[in-house]
Amino acid sequence: MSEQTIALVSGANKGIGYEIALGLGRLGWSVGVGARDGTRREAAVAKLRAEGVDAFGVPLDVTDDASVTAAAELIDGRAGHLDVLVNNAGVTGGMPQDPIGADLDTVRTAVETNVLGVIRLTNAMLPLLRRSGSPRIVNMSSTVGSLMRQSTPGAQTGPISVAYAPSKTFLNAVTLQYAKQLSDTNILINAGCPGFCATDLNGFRGVRTPEQGAAIAIRLATLPDDGPTGGFFDDDGVVPW
Numbered sequence: 001m002s003e004q005t006i007a008l009v010s011g012a013n014k015g016i017g018y019e020i021a022l023g024l025g026r027l028g029w030s031v032g033v034g035a036r037d038g039t040r041r042e043a044a045v046a047k048l049r050a051e052g053v054d055a056f057g058v059p060l061d062v063t064d065d066a067s068v069t070a071a072a073e074l075i076d077g078r079a080g081h082l083d084v085l086v087n088n089a090g091v092t093g094g095m096p097q098d099p100i101g102a103d104l105d106t107v108r109t110a111v112e113t114n115v116l117g118v119i120r121l122t123n124a125m126l127p128l129l130r131r132s133g134s135p136r137i138v139n140m141s142s143t144v145g146s147l148m149r150q151s152t153p154g155a156q157t158g159p160i161s162v163a164y165a166p167s168k169t170f171l172n173a174v175t176l177q178y179a180k181q182l183s184d185t186n187i188l189i190n191a192g193c194p195g196f197c198a199t200d201l202n203g204f205r206g207v208r209t210p211e212q213g214a215a216i217a218i219r220l221a222t223l224p225d226d227g228p229t230g231g232f233f234d235d236d237g238v239v240p241w
């Protein structure tokens, strides 16, 4: 069984997730590239290896129980433990998302991936995380999920969205509940916002690079043992709930 630091990043085949995998790999960590599409996953693993990263592919669809169970078994068999889980996989559910006349399937899709997917994957990985000396869980959220910002006139909160933004509010609430239940353990769990980054998620309209977006996840993945838990952060510090 390996003593190397092991991380799993969901949705690591592209965008911010790929850059998180690259950043963690550059620390000398072994990084599981969680991705649902085999071709995209293996292409990302090959690209990361070409960058010198000890990357390995983890077939993973966070909406699928069997897939998530198999991912935990793969990491257990490979390393026997997990040090860091980055719940990065996310979808908008499709736009536009006006509440009036909303397509409920759009809401279901966003919640299924962005919230239930995180709960599913976290619970599958917790037994492996409990075997780590310094386990960390990072949930990639968004400031559009901040109710404080959403209710502040003039704040930058993206388009009106009945699915995506509330799914991140839900994720923030879930993060807090995990932090409370894990408060007597050494597991630190936090939510992070990457900022508005140019990726497929927003048709590459973001103004930051995916690499810049990955920085907060890498910071939360490498928190010291006395670091915060149950918080919500971006590059500027604490984000209001």
Ligand SMILES: NC(=O)c1ccc[n+]([C@@H]2O[C@H](COP(=O)([O-])OP(=O)(O)OC[C@H]3O[C@@H](n4cnc5c(N)ncnc54)[C@H](OP(=O)(O)O)[C@@H]3O)[C@@H](O)[C@H]2O)c1
Binding pocket: 010, 011, 012, 013, 014, 015, 016, 017, 034, 035, 036, 037, 040, 060, 061, 062, 063, 087, 088, 089, 090, 091, 113, 117, 140, 141, 142, 143, 193, 194, 195, 196, 197, 198, 199, 200, 201, 202, 206, 210
């Ligand atoms: N970009 C931004 O401005 C921004 C801002 C705030 C927060 N975020 C958050 O940051 C995270 C990464 O977003 P991104 O901008 O990098 O988006 P992206 O480029 O669209 O990447 C999303 C990743 O999630 C994967 N994914 C989606 N559904 C999945 C599922 N069911 N199982 C496994 N993987 C799945 C995608 O895989 P496929 O390639 O197979 O689709 C892809 O790898 C998301 O949680 C997003 O909400 C992004």
